[in-house]
Amino acid sequence: xxxVSQTPSNKVTEKGKYVELRCDPISGHTALYWYRQSLGQxxxxxxxxxxxxxxxxxxxxxDRFFAVRPEGSVSTLKxxxxxxxxxxxxxxxxxxxTGNNEQFFGPGTRLTVL
Amino acid sequence: AQTVTQSQPxxxxxxxxxxxxxxxxxxxxxxxxxxxxxxxxxxQMILVIRQEAYKQQNATENRFSxxxxxxxxxxxxxxxxxxxxxxxxxxxxxxxxxxxDMRFGAGTRLTVKP
Numbered sequence: 449x450x451x452v453s454q455t456p457s458n459k460v461t462e463k464g465k466y467v468e469l470r471c472d473p474i475s476g477h478t479a480l481y482w483y484r485q486s487l488g489q490x491x492x493x494x495x496x497x498x499x500x501x502x503x504x505x506x507x508x509x510x511d512r513f514f515a516v517r518p519e520g521s522v523s524t525l526k527x528x529x530x531x532x533x534x535x536x537x538x539x540x541x542x543x544x545x546t547g548n549n550e551q552f553f554g555p556g557t558r559l560t561v562l
Numbered sequence: 563a564q565t566v567t568q569s570q571p572x573x574x575x576x577x578x579x580x581x582x583x584x585x586x587x588x589x590x591x592x593x594x595x596x597x598x599x600x601x602x603x604x605x606q607m608i609l610v611i612r613q614e615a616y617k618q619q620n621a622t623e624n625r626f627s628x629x630x631x632x633x634x635x636x637x638x639x640x641x642x643x644x645x646x647x648x649x650x651x652x653x654x655x656x657x658x659x660x661x662x663d664m665r666f667g668a669g670t671r672l673t674v675k676p
Contacts, residue, residue: 491666
């Protein structure tokens with residue numbers, strides 16, 4: 449596809465479960481970003497990848513959150529022992545490089561923790 | 563830390579009229595970027611307009627223009643000839659030069675009325 453895609457579109461899980469959220473960036477984009485958007489708020493930065501490595505993970509709220517990008521393309525955000533407070537829309541974005549290069553966003557995954 | 567404030571949670575405008583959305587930010591940096599993003603109900607964030615802080619000239623993109631006041635740390639968005647398709651959440655965002663995480667405001671919900 450031409451844009452950033454994210455799967456699943458919606459995910460409902462129970463408190464304490466493990467979830468994985470997937471992001472397929474635009475082909476050729478070296479930078480990939482994850483954001484979390486809580487209800488009624490703007491997106492909040494979680495982590496940024498340049499290639500395969502996490503260049504900045506300062507936004508991850510705690511050690512239950514982890515993200516990988518093993519081949520420098522697809523990324524997976526992993527959340528262990530989910531809590532109700534993790535419920536939010538998780539947005540992924542990609543760009544050609546870093547700095548002021550435009551970030552192209554995916555449609556997000558809405559995570560609901562019951 | 564940089565903060566972005568959007569003081570108007572909701573706004574409405576008649577079709578074909580002009581509307582201005584407000585944004586202020588707080589930073590000690592001199593070089594940075596400012597953005598306005600549109601988020602329709604589909605959840606996909608779309609870049610509307612971008613401003614480099616070192617440029618004195620206000621950015622324009624067709625019906626969209628900004629009023630960038632660096633000393634006042636203000637970055638408002640003006641939408642001219644509003645169209646029904648402009649109905650969406652609008653987010654103001656800040657990014658420090660050389661950094662990669664954007665800081666978003668809480669958003670303004672704009673409704674264009676026929």
